[in-house]
Amino acid sequence: MKKNIAIIMGGHSSEHDISIKSGNVVYRHLSREKYQIFRVHITKEKWVYWDDTEQEHPIDKSDFSVIVDGSKIHFDCVFNAIHGTPGEDGLMQAYFELLGIPQTSCDHYQAALTFNKRDLLSTLKPYGIKCAKSHYLNSGDAINTGEIIKKVGLPCFVKANRAGSSYGISKVYKEEDLEKAVQKSFQEDDQVLIESFLEGTEVSVGVITYKGKVKVLPLTEIVSENDFFDYNAKYLGQSQEITPARITATQEKNVVQLAEKIYKTLGLKGYTRSEFILLEDEPYLLEVNTTPGLTEESILPQQAQVAGIGLEELFDSAIEEALR
Missing domain, CATH: 3.30.470.20 (ATP-grasp fold, B domain)
Known part of the structure; x- marks a missing residue:
């Protein structure tokens, strides 16, 4: 009997569209002989199964199931293709662990x-x-650019602490450009990581x-x-x-x-x-x-x-x- 596989894709972050691309590649390449495959689009607003005609079927979050043509479908395994939150930061992993549904990525603690x-x-x-010298900032912290540069040097990298695909990242060559780069990173996350440049x-x-x-x-x-x-x-x-x-x-x-x-x-x-x-x-x-x-x-x-x-x-x- 074929296993029911849900491919989760989308998510809440700037990486949403990249995740859709990844999920659709998985969808195209998984074996139809072994699996019944379901694309599940997850956003803040809704969780839905996309059928082949792009019609949406709501996911029941209480047990991660979906009703299609009057039949309730449960999933044997979840293929996680969500980059960023909530698929890469442990939230979806914890949810599936509570439901007892196997999923393809690491467990919730390691993901977080x-x-x-x-x-x-x-x-x-x-x-x-080994890693680069670093300085950390949280939203609302005073930004002492001189102190930061003394610690990490120039050029340096300013990164959103919890973001992927290089969103919110800048390479800074001048002290006067540092605060602007920090504010750019804060648009992606309320924590910022500033690291020395490793050549x-x-x-x-x-x-x-x-x-x-x-x-x-x-x-x-x-x-x-x-x-x-x-x-x-x-x-x-x-x-x-x-x-x-x-x-x-x-x-x-x-x-x-x-x-x-x-x-x-x-x-x-x-x-x-x-x-x-x-x-x-x-x-x-x-x-x-x-x-x-x-x-x-x-x-x-x-x-x-x-x-x-x-x-x-x-x-x-x-x-x-x-x-x-």
Whole structure:
């Protein structure tokens, strides 16, 4: 009997449209022979199942079910394709854990922790994970630009603490531009992370649970045509994403070992994609994404392809792991 699979997509953040693209790619590539597949669009206003004619069927939030043609449908597994809140910050994970419905991403605590860049880096530092010098701000805090620059130096990066896809991020070269960059980040989140600039090679590494084992995918080198790996570089083709990365064997070994260590230390599962800057042979962690992009052009599917894993197999493996 076919399993009923709900692909959740959309969400409440600026990444809504990117999530729709990821969810639709999963929808196209999952096996119809194994699964009955349902696209579920989640926004602040409504949760609905989109059928093939784009007609909407309301989701019953009390048990995450839907009535179609007079029949009530329950789901055997949820494929999480929501980037940002509420799919990447632990809210949906906690909801499905309470309902006892398997889902493809990590558990709620790990999702909340990794989505909060500040707390993630603070948690990993005692394990010897290196990262940039940083300064934190909450909405309403006094912004002492001189003190901040003295701590992190110039240029520096100003980031929304809980946002993805490079929304709310700026690279600042002059002290007089710092406050404007902070206000830009506050448009995305009420917490801001200011980090020192690390000049080195940027690499992205996917770590997944595949056939019951942790698997590190081939590394991708990021070469942005812009000042940094911003939204346009990520989604509008203004970057080179080179897989496998053009780095030394020592650098590759160090990144692979560190990415696997982070995955296991945090108790992650499902798909993750971590970003590092290599300073000579030493990798410095930037962030960990637990619901990475899943379009054909996204980094993790590219890495899987180089590893000999097609999209149908990649997506099917996530469901199989969730159902174990």
